[in-house]
Amino acid sequence: MEDISYITIPAGFKANGVASGMKCSDRANINPDTPKYTYLDVGLVASDTPCTVAGVYTSNLVKGHSLVRSIGIIESKKKVRGIIVNSKNANAAVGKAGIEDADFIAGAVAKELGCSPDEILTASTGVIGSRLPLDLISAAIPELVSGLSSSEETAHNSEYAMMTTDTVPKEVSAEITLADERTIRIAGQAKGSGMIHPNLATMIGIFTTDADIDADLLKKMLKDAVKYTFNRVSVDGDTSVCDMVVVLANGASGVKIEEGSEDADVFAEALRSLCEDIARMIASDGEGATKFVEVEVYGAGSEADAKLIVSAVAKSPLCKTAFYGMDANCGRILTAVGYSGAKFDPEHVDIKLSGLLVYKDGVAADFDEDEASRLLHEHDIKVEIFLHEGDCYDRMFTCDFSHDYVTINGSYRT
């Protein structure tokens, strides 16, 4: 599926991504051998016709200006034509100018597309506290809009343009056959690597579908879809100011999804599954990550306790450096469970590391160190915690904490 996933698979969508010069100031001499995400920095996903739209946003009290503008449009239930995303600059914490800058960019896109500015959503990701370089972005917009197409190449370019410290593009799609041979398509793309933590952190996700869905139903399905997927990814515990996931539904398939129908269930599950696929990709591509780690808790006494426990383990620098070092230092997992704030009896805790029992009834099990080492040398690591307090479950996706995380974040801005 990876090979053929891109954002314009649903009918009636076009996309493009261009280099404005924010990522690479020497636009005339871009080396074509370097990955496209090193120079593409402004992306656009647009529909031929107006779309219903739903969004979920960062819980950070400080919100970027491009995001604040988009929230206003989405929550007013207006239909939209597309979303422009820039990387390299978060358009955050610059005061009133930030909203004006976002308006200016949306206006420039709208003029080229022939629609109203408030039909264009804006999103920005990157460094906080600097004005957007409007000259560079506005100079790039004509090329950005005129190059829009439904081709695989321009679709991928729109994804590359969103990437910051991501090292791999994150694109998914599904074609769904409903009753009576009717088909609809959903596609998604995202950026997100560091600063990923519930809720949503520095990720931007864009989903498109050619189903015809009412905005309220779309919002409900999106909220359900992110709950155990994007809201269960932690790379470093930090939560950014710019994050959002949006779904644009243009109805180009001619298939209407009605609330309460079997079709709605099928669609909701497909959307959730695609969100999970991207959530796993984000954790795997965490800044400097060498491991993908899934933390699961079984038998918690409450949903809140279950979430506290998976969060504590997934955020623990000591657990994450041990995964990096491939050291079966499972006492650190028990320690994190202990300080999570969840209520449980320490003498009834079992812990498995990729299936190997390492703690039984709160006591270190006499496990085979060679087997543990072998399991920790796998790329995918699973931690399962059994509390025997109740029947609540939760899980979180994360990665390890490596030297490269420190290198990347010690000098991201400069």
Added chain:
Amino acid sequence: MEDISYITIPAGFKANGVASGMKCSDRANINPDTPKYTYLDVGLVASDTPCTVAGVYTSNLVKGHSLVRSIGIIESKKKVRGIIVNSKNANAAVGKAGIEDADFIAGAVAKELGCSPDEILTASTGVIGSRLPLDLISAAIPELVSGLSSSEETAHNSEYAMMTTDTVPKEVSAEITLADERTIRIAGQAKGSGMIHPNLATMIGIFTTDADIDADLLKKMLKDAVKYTFNRVSVDGDTSVCDMVVVLANGASGVKIEEGSEDADVFAEALRSLCEDIARMIASDGEGATKFVEVEVYGAGSEADAKLIVSAVAKSPLCKTAFYGMDANCGRILTAVGYSGAKFDPEHVDIKLSGLLVYKDGVAADFDEDEASRLLHEHDIKVEIFLHEGDCYDRMFTCDFSHDYVTINGSYRT
């Protein structure tokens, strides 16, 4: 003061530290040129006469067995003669054997000292989930006890024996002159480097005083002393299972400190000040740390909000790697303030970096990058956050997040 601080400065205390072979298995061939903390691993601080004692302990639900045993003794208000501490092994999560092992060690010390086993507190720090090597420790106890003295050398040895990933010893002392020329002395020593977070995390602190103080008053003063000192140190946000701070008061000065007296205020402030000195030392010596960072918030709307904010900034891997990289990426500070969970108006936030205004009313200030860079190249960095919501203040001590943190913790156990 650093040069002359050691735990036996108060009258009537003796100490010692020896190499049992846990840190260095080849005891016969210890290289005398290596630092003593690389091989000393069992320490003892003892009073000639019984002491009142107060303690504060980790909030982790999982508690080490040596700690659980000590809590039982301290909370029963029994008087004690001393405390034995071993490093390298936390004596945690090994089941019932853990308490038996701690009892065995205390019994061996008591036999040599000629006191009751429940007059000897136990503390252990190190790896979780392995039984203590009783053969090594019990073989070392006769030498440990027979070598007890009030000399500076053996006192330092008791500190070296507690150190794990610490790179510098942490010892403080004060002589206090009360009214009528009466003097008392307080001294303290601690270990703690990684896994330091409120409340108390992997630190062990021992204070001695020759004042005569009732156990209840001592406990009250200790709780007040740790509140804004040890409970405001964060190295990596992890909280360990073995932490405690104890104060032993043997009355050898003949000076009685009465509750509610002026003497009690003077003593409490001296104890608090020594705790602050050690808290700063612990943050400065955080695993892999190259910077000492003090985070302060002014004008928070509530004490809870103030604590949320300093915790969020002090724990943020993104802020901490930026301090390491000496990058004035102050948007990360604003971001952490935003996701802290505290209530405030983002448009009224000011932030200073070592005195330089970097955010004003939530907007990036036009500060001098060269000046910011110069300030970040200092070892001590101060972050001040002004919320203008109320009059609550808090502060936290932390350090940066370096490559060495990852190296140290990727392979601590093996």
